[in-house]
Amino acid sequence: MTLELILFIIFALICAVTSVLMITRSNPIISALFLILNFAALAGIYLLLHAQFIAVAQVIVYAGAIMVLFLFVIMLLRPEKEKLLAIAPRLKISAFVLAFIVLVQLVYMIFVSGSSGSVKANAEMSIKAGTIETIGTELFSKYILPVEAVGFLLLAAAIGALVLAKKKFE
Amino acid sequence: MIDFSEIFLILPLIVIGFGILVSLVFEMYSKQSEKILPWLSILIFTITAIFSIATISEPRDVVFHNMLSVGGNTHFFYFIFNIGAALVSLLSIDYIKKYGTYYGEYYILLQSSVLGMMLMAGAKDLLVIFLGLELMSISFYVLAGLNRKKLSANEASLKYFLLGAFATGFVVYGIALIYGSASSTSLDVITADFSPLTNNLLFIVGVLLFLIGFSFKIAAFPFHMWVPDVYQGSPTTVAGLFSTGGKAAAFSSILITLIAVFSNSAQNIFTPYLSVIATLSMLFGSIVAIAQEDIKRMLAYSSISHAGYLTIGLASGNEYGVAGIIFYLATYTFMNLGAFGIVAMIEGENESNLTISSYAGLSKRKPLLAALLALFMFSLAGIPPFAGFFGKYYIFISAIKADLTWLAVLGVISSAISVYFYIRIVVLMYFKEADSELIIHDSRTGLLALIISSILVVLLGIFPGTILQLITSFI
Structure with missing residues (x-):
């Protein structure tokens, strides 16, 4: 092991x-x-x-x-x-049904359908893409403009929350 | 690595972003911020507008790793947004005092909403469109509910927020499906592969969801429920910005996303959806507006019908349609802001003087205001010498060129209906006696804004050809 x-x-x-x-x-x-x-x-x-x-x-x-x-x-x-x-028993039954559907779906995905060829071929690449280094480099080179835009979005949201929650009126 | 010459190209965005930060600092540390902030934001908007229009013929370029386009119609949109926001700021100086709440954040949020609109109009990537949309919408939600003591303002803000978030859900789902089928969020890639992609059902569903989400934002018919309540509840100046800047930004995003459709009208598989939306919005907006007693609600329904006219341009899907939409958005922004501006000036304290009947006999007491309102109403109705006529004219021409004559005919019928409620106000102002005394607060800055927008409406009506040629040359 x-x-x-x-x-x-x-x-x-x-x-x-x-x-x-x-x-x-x-x-x-x-x-x-x-x-x-x-x-x-x-x-x-x-x-x-x-x-x-x-x-x-x-x-x-x-x-x-x-x-x-x-x-x-x-x-x-x-x-x-x-x-x-x-919890009402009717709710419990529907919860069981829903859980069963999800289980069937997962079992089908893992054991019956198998992973498609393209996923296996790109496994190496997707591992590389998932590292923090790659994501960081991409964010601060290619996606620098969206990152700045997110900055302003969060700023606007913070200002908005402050205005709506501020205690003192004029 | 970032090429620093690119910084110069996105200067309009940088000026606004910098303006937000400077305004924040002023608001925090200066006792005089109440006097300084409005003028600071007017200055920032004006600089950006002038810079955008001065560099409009900049060779059209894509900067920041294919995220943003520069020059051409992008800058024309920047001009519309910034002039619109500058007019709103001018109108707000006296309005906000009357409205009862002053927050410095008002002007900061105006600036951030304009930054969002500019990102939407300049985007070359679906990510940037989404971020711009959110930046604009979040600023709008807060602006709508700025006065927490007013129940109607709270209602407007909450309604706008819930339905806006719902619409954003549609947009994001659409973007996810588009990304899944095109393997890229870059608009260039999507445009290049558009024809093969239209065979992919996932892609079609994605674009439709995207369009549905944006139909909320442009206030088109089945997705219009929030419009009257939000316009009625929010501060009048801000409602003016919702109906002009917000609508123009949403249309700019639709145009740049679906530009492949407009380069070849044979590809326009979305025509059925768009023509249904256009027909329903035009007729519904015009007919329901007749029954309104509150002027802000009337303008809200008129805004729905204008969304319908603009959607005709999308449905026809040719270059005339694109040019027509952009021209119409420019004229609509100035005339509608003018109308909302006058409503903001007439409005008394505690939301009084908002019924249509309070405009009776206005020509006797305020001849200038009455004349300006008549001009904006004639323009909104689409009566020839003014800009509104040419906007509608170009849109209808595009529909006829795309063999959608029935849509153009419906558009003409709907604008004939709409003449009734626009002219009713003019008739009230000039041929009726006032039944109650109206207290009108004078506002010199507001009047300046109204005069600027009326000059722009007249200018666009005198030289429509020149401006249309300019827009067409950039498509």
């Missing part, structure tokens, strides 16, 4: 276990915390697949920013006071 395989098994186990734990907890805060752990383990799997940038983005954006937002919302809403978590 190579180190890669051992790491994969560890990450995959964490992923599977945390996702089961996430949907079976009754306290939404604990569910959200398990989801963060799930995202972190998923980032590890991305890293094993040589997709450095996606791994980093996964940790920073999903596990970091978005989940913190989730937690804030959950804590502000204080769901423990309300009995929201008693």
Whole structure:
């Protein structure tokens, strides 16, 4: 067993276990915390697949920013006071159906259809394109204008948020 | 590596970007910012407009790794946006005081929205179009709801934001499908491969989604629900910018994305979709505008019908259509901003004097304002000596050249209907007595803006051929 395989098994186990734990907890805060752990383990799997940038983005954006937002919302809403978590059985059935459809799709994709030729041929190139160095070089040479535009977009959004949230009127 | 001579070529964008940063610093540190900022932004817009028009014959060039085009109609659009925004700033100086809220951020957001429009008009890549669209839209959402104490302004902002975000979703989905089928976001690549790509269903669906998303932004018929409420709720000057700059920017993006369609009208597979949109918008806008009592709502419905006329140019898909659209956008910007400017001057405190009946007898008390409003209304209705007539004329000619005579006929019928509600205001102003006393705040800067836009409307009406030739030479 190579180190890669051992790491994969560890990450995959964490992923599977945390996702089961996430949907079976009754306290939404604990569910959200398990989801963060799930995202972190998923980032590890991305890293094993040589997709450095996606791994980093996964940790920073999903596990970091978005989940913190989730937690804030959950804590502000204080769901423990309300009995929201008693899910209607009809909803449960449709959830199972949806999950089953996704499972069938994934099984078909992985075991039946197989990856297409062009994907295999370009595997080397796509590994190279996924590194942080390549993305950084591209962003600051070819895509420098869009990067600057994003800068102004974020500035405008920040100014807008400030104007709308400012406490003091004239 | 970046070639530094390219910096000179994108100077209009740099001036605006620099202006945003300088205005921010002024707003933070200067006690006088309330006096300085309007004039600073007017200065920035004017410099950019003059620079763009001066370098319009710059050999058309693509800079920054094929991200942005320079010269030609791109600069003509820059000119339209910046003159429009300068007029809006001039009108805003007194309007904002009357409206009750002054924020320095108002002028900063005006500048950033113009930067977004310029990115949309100059883009050579779908990424840049998307970023420009978002920059413009986000500034607009905030400008619409600037006065948080007013319920109508909050409603306008929220409605605009939700529907705008929804429309952006369509645009992004469309871009994703276009990228998937063309393997590139570069507009040059898409234009070059357009004919083979039209056999790809994914590509067609992508372009249609892109067009649907932009139909929201240009306020065309089935996607118009937000227009009347947003125009009514937002500050009048800002509503003027939504209806002119925002529409012009959206049309510029559609034109540069689908330029392959317009070089060969046989390729225009989107004609059915576009002609349906055009017909419905024209007729719906003109007919519903008749029933409006609020002048801002009336102008909103008129804006929907103008989106319809402009879409005729897209549907006909030939060079006449492109030139006609660009010319029409220029005239529409100046005449519609003029109309909104007068509404902004007549509007009293707390959104009073906004009904059409409050314009009765205006010619007695404010003869100059009444004469200017009559001029803008005649132009919007498309009555010959003014610029609006030539805009419609060129668009209808393009439809006839593309064998879409029925569309041109419907356009003429719809503008005949629209004459009713435009002229109604003129009749009220000149032949009716006022039933209530109207308090009008004088605004010298506002009057200056109105006079400038009326001069531009008249000039475009006197020399339409020269300007059309200029535009056509760049296509």
